[in-house]
Amino acid sequence: xxxxxxxxxxxxxxREIPAKIVYEDPHALAFHDIQPxxxxxxxxxxxxxxxxxxxxxxxxxxxxxxxxxxxxxETARLLGVEAAGYRVLSNIGADGGQEVPxxxxxxxxxxxxxxxxxxxx
Numbered sequence: 001x002x003x004x005x006x007x008x009x010x011x012x013x014x015r016e017i018p019a020k021i022v023y024e025d026p027h028a029l030a031f032h033d034i035q036p037x038x039x040x041x042x043x044x045x046x047x048x049x050x051x052x053x054x055x056x057x058x059x060x061x062x063x064x065x066x067x068x069x070x071x072x073x074e075t076a077r078l079l080g081v082e083a084a085g086y087r088v089l090s091n092i093g094a095d096g097g098q099e100v101p102x103x104x105x106x107x108x109x110x111x112x113x114x115x116x117x118x119x120x121x
Contacts, residue, residue, distance in 0.1 A: 039110025
């Protein structure tokens with residue numbers, strides 16, 4: 001999968017597609033998922049054109065990396081899910097279920113979350 005500058009998240013960053021924004025800073029944008037899988041389901045994306053975690057790790061500056069991680073924590077705080085707990089998930093590649101070719105993290109919360117993957121066997 002290659003980075004597509006016309007992917008839906010790139011368009012949201014350029015404000016070509018509206019989004020319900022939760023948090024924004026120079027490094028990241030967080031917004032509500034349009035098909036929520038939990039009472040709280042927010043996506044956090046870096047503002048740079050990064051395909052996935054390997055691409056981000058290879059090309060992002062230290063400031064971008066730190067800023068992105070801080071944005072995830074600040075978004076969770078703003079959503080009020082810190083005390084009860086929440087899940088952060090990233091899908092990478094076809095087998096991992098990545099649908100949009102722009103690095104993004106899902107924050108899920110607002111209820112007790114089950115197993116991420118069914119037990120083997």
